[in-house]
Structure formats: structure tokens, C-alpha cells
Amino acid sequence: MEHAIQLTDQQKELIERLGVLNEQEGLQPAVSRVMALLLVSPQTELTFDQVRETLQLSKSATSNAINMLLTTGKLEYITKPGDRKRYFRSKISSWKEEMKSKFSNMDHIADIFDEILKQRPGNTVAFNKNLSEIVDFIRYMHAQLPNLYKAWEQSRS
Amino acid sequence: MEHAIQLTDQQKELIERLGVLNEQEGLQPAVSRVMALLLVSPQTELTFDQVRETLQLSKSATSNAINMLLTTGKLEYITKPGDRKRYFRSKISSWKEEMKSKFSNMDHIADIFDEILKQRPGNTVAFNKNLSEIVDFIRYMHAQLPNLYKAWEQSRS
DNA sequence: TTTTTAGTTCTGCAATAACAGAACTAAAAA
DNA sequence: TTTTTAGTTCTGTTATTGCAGAACTAAAAA
16 A cells, blocks of 8 residues: 555545546546546656555556556656656546547538438438438537637637 | 348448447447437338347347337337337437537536546646636537527528 | 566456347237 | 237346456666
């Protein structure tokens, strides 16, 4: 327990709650908790062993979780002179990208819907119209997002 | 095979592709394919056995998939006079709701982020500022969505 | 040169998921 | 009243997930 970070009950609970949310996004439990820990922890830059002992994970689980988060750009690490360890921290800016890419996935759905539409028989009129409306809706939303993003930036300056 | 719907290769491929997308949203494989079938099939209203035989599923898998989709509002069914079967069809309008609720989930994340922020130590200044920026970003986006939705409706009339 | 550090990779297990198939059921039809 | 229909529910199997623990590795330190 020598490396474990001391967390309050509230902090532990936040990690679990955010962890569950992350799991619902498709991440595995251990990965979700590592993500959450690095947002909640009072210290923002933690070593491998600090992550491992605070979350009580095995080395393999810790290693896999960290590497998965590094390759998906959700974590990054820094080093310190004269210190061999890496210090992992949440790449918070990735969350903004995350939100944006969430919207982009919609576009993928719209494309498939459009393909479906194009090969559908013409006699299911109401159905086809509904489908085309949704394609239009998604694409409109997606097209407007950059504007919305710009508007947000301007609203803060 | 007496009840199976005849599908072209293109239609089968679309079902698989859309099926995979649905799986990535967290649906199980069989459920995903039922969803997809009812968007791709030339006939839009299919019976239990038509779904079952077209997708080559067991009765239990078919029953569970259909019921799960009914309770989550993604399917609905109609009946016909003098016919005991139910005819299941995609509730396409649910897709628009789906897109909207996808955005609402973001709000949930923003709330947890905000909670995290409120209990963070004040000395991690840059980190906290980043976090607060993301909360603000998500909430702004979310707040603007109804306007965007209205704008879309007006753009089509 | 040997030992320690900071991880990584391999092996195996326990829990869960996803489904098939069979038994079952309630209502309608015969 | 019996049989059929249109599913539902139960039981068991297989595959996959998610992780622990141990063995391993490459670089640095001693």
C-alpha cells in the first residue's frame, strides 16, 4: 500500500460512478476506473504503481489499461529528470474531441441509412420518407456543429 | 424456410454492416440484426417467424430480441383482423429520439465532471480550468440543441 | 557484472454473455 | 374438447471477457 493515493469516500464514489458511465461507453471496468482516477485524484500525475495500488489492480490489468488509454489518446505521460518512472495524466483536451467524434459517428449511421434508402422498393412510401427525413436530420445536425463550436468559442471571449 | 424473406446479397450485407454498428452501441448481435432487418427488408412488417427464419435465429433468441426492442421503443407491432400474428416493424421515429437522447447523455457526464471539479483541490489550476471548460462546452452544446432542432424543422417547410 | 526498476507478455481461470433447443403456456381454431 | 398457433420461459452449452499471477525483458543503477 505504500504507493496508494489516499482518497476520500466521496472521491472513491465519484470514481465508481464515472467508471460505470465509461463502461457504458464500451470501456472495460479496469480501464474505466483508471480514466476516472486520473480525473478525480488530487494529484493529477500518477505513476504505474500509484494507479495499480490505489485501484488494487494486477500489474497486467494496469499495464493493459494504461496502454489502451494511451493509444486511444485519453491519457498521456510525462517524465521527470533523474526519474525512470512515467507519470500518467488525463489528456483532458481529448474530451472535447471525444464529444465531437461522438457526433461524427452519427454521420456514419446516416450514410448507411442512405444506402438502405437507395436500394429500397419505392412502394413503401411512408417508410422511405421517414427514413429520408432521419438522414436529413442527422446530416443537418452534423453540418451545423462546426458553427455551434465556433459560437461557443466566441461566447467565452 | 417457408417464411424467410428473400434478400439480395446487398441487403444481407447492409444488415450485417448496420448490425455491427448497432453492436457497437451496446446491443447484442441478435438484437442488432433484428433491428437492421426491419430497416432493410422490402416488406416493412414482419412476423415472428419471418424474422426468425430470415435471420436463422432460435425461437428464444428471436423472442428476447423482439421484446427487448419493443420495451426500448425501437420496434412496434400491428395486428390484422382475423390474423393472430403480430407484425413487427421498425419505429423509425425512435431514431430521432435516439439522436436527441445521445446528446442528453453528455449532460450526465457534464454533471459528474462538475461534481469532480467542486471537490478538487484548488492548487491544480490548469487542470481545473480545463475541466471547467469542458463542462461549459458540453452544457453550451446541449443548451443549443433545441434551437438547432427548430432550425432544422424550419429549413424543411 | 550483477541487481533493481518499471513495466510487458504469457498462461490460466472464473464469471458472464449469447444463444440453441426443448418444454411449456394461453388463446384461438377446429 | 382437442389441437394448433404464436409465442415465452427454462435449462444447458459454448464462446468470450476480464482479470490475476507469474514469468519475462530491457534499461538503468549499483
